[in-house]
Amino acid sequence: MGEKMNLTEFDIQEIKWNCEMARLWLQNHFKKRGKYSYSQRKKEAEFHIDFAILVYDQAEKRFQR
Numbered sequence: 001m002g003e004k005m006n007l008t009e010f011d012i013q014e015i016k017w018n019c020e021m022a023r024l025w026l027q028n029h030f031k032k033r034g035k036y037s038y039s040q041r042k043k044e045a046e047f048h049i050d051f052a053i054l055v056y057d058q059a060e061k062r063f064q065r
Contacts, residue, residue, distance in 0.1 A: 011056070
């Protein structure tokens, strides 16, 4: 197994927040604020998942330096 990577507290919170937002979009949590189609909710969820992955990738690059 590889080395253990240490994420900053900010990285961890950013990843957790984006994963939570993706979950909320997929569960249609925002239905009270307007009607969103499934494809719109999916697009929003994908954005948050992609952002969480970006945060992780950037942390990994910092670790490898």
